[in-house]
Amino acid sequence: MKTHIRLGIKEAMPVILGYIPVAITFGLLVKLEGLTLLQAFLFSSVVFAGAAQFMAINSINIGLSNPQIIIATLLLNFRHVLMSTSISSRLSREARRFSPLIAFFVTDESYALTSHRDNISHVYILSLQIANYASWIIGTIIGFIAGQWIPEFIVSCMGITLYAMFAALLVPEIKKGHRALIMALMAGVLNYLFMRIPFLAQGWHFIIAVIVTAIIGTVIFKEEEVEHFE
Amino acid sequence: MNSILFLIIGMMLVTYIPRLLPFILVSGEGLHPYMKRFLSFMPYAMFGALIVPGVFTAISGSMLISVIAFLVACIIAYRFGGVILPVLSAIITAVLLKLI
Incomplete structure (x- = not known):
């Protein structure tokens, strides 16, 4: 306790x-x-x-x-x-x-x-x-x-503190394999792009970027793992 | 005062309900394997979207300093690990660059 x-x-x-x-x-x-x-x-x-x-x-x-x-x-x-x-x-x-x-x-x-x-x-x-x-x-x-x-x-x-913390928490995952880096970059780029869509309400660019990236990751990296097992 | 109090209560409700609902609806047991995979990938995506593009405006008025301080945090985290050390390095970098 x-x-x-x-x-x-x-x-x-x-x-x-x-x-x-x-x-x-x-x-x-x-x-x-x-x-x-x-x-x-x-x-x-x-x-x-x-x-x-x-x-x-x-x-x-x-x-x-x-x-x-x-x-x-x-x-x-x-x-x-x-x-x-x-x-x-x-x-x-x-x-x-x-x-x-x-x-x-x-x-x-x-x-x-x-x-x-x-x-x-x-x-x-x-x-x-x-x-x-x-x-x-x-x-x-x-x-x-x-x-x-x-x-x-x-x-x-x-103002840099919380971003430095996110970096410090993400970097060990990146060291374990490229998928963390690829997915983080993908989500960041998508988030930035979706943010520029004028009719998308504030906050939703984040949700859509994360869901789209996680779905793409689920599809792409599943096959990679199957290859590992073979 | 009353108007602000209503606003605060309203904001609390619409903030708390989305925070609470998944706890009622989702538990670790009995999740579909696809859902589990999806959830296991979500943190990486979430970190990416939390960092970009917010990091570019982390320190008001100086995008370059924000990016350099952030990269210092990445390098320190890569080399030494931990959280506090990279965070303090980033803050010190930002302070020094601002002073120049």
Whole structure:
């Protein structure tokens, strides 16, 4: 139990490092929009979805209505279906009882950190997720209260953190074989191309790019594996 | 305040439901082999789509610095492994390049 908690928190470190500056930016943005600290806190603690929160504040600023913002949020966050599906298929039997709680904390980052694990324990994944969650909330509060005194330079440079983490998690897979590199490149290129389709709602380019790439991978690499066995 | 509170609750519902549904519908047992293969390929695709094109605008206003810092993270990860070391290397690279 203790080792699972420690492992979860240790693995959460790079995400914490990445979340805090982004959350600081969010907290400051909420304040500049004229909202209260309580509202900033509720956005981060109740919704807990970075990109959607930024989108919401910008939408309030340009005068969109609540239903419009909520629909945009649904489209933007629908990608979590993919991540939840993947995590759900790898939870331990015992952990399944906690899935309503684990589901609340699903993010791109907590998915990325646990993507290579099987038979995931709830203690491990919840420790990791709650550490991420806490840093997101703390960052939001710091940003609201003290955001304007934190040098923009540092916050800006910290923007690379989560991408560096994705790289660090992907590279070991690439070392194992070319398929990881081929599929990651394919998905990246498709994501970029689909993003440029004007009528595709925000967030869907990601979902389509991932599904198309995974289907292509399933088809291409299946044959390769058959050859290996022969 | 009320309007914002409704917005937050609405956003929570449309965020939580897609996060929750797969946990109710999908479990590891009894999955079709094709579905299992598909799921096993998804992480690579997901990493690719999480990185590109977001990495190009990771550090506001300097695409070149973002890309160089990202490549440093890749090289350090390839050479030494781990997560914290590549991440810190990327941040330090970004800070140094910004200072120049």
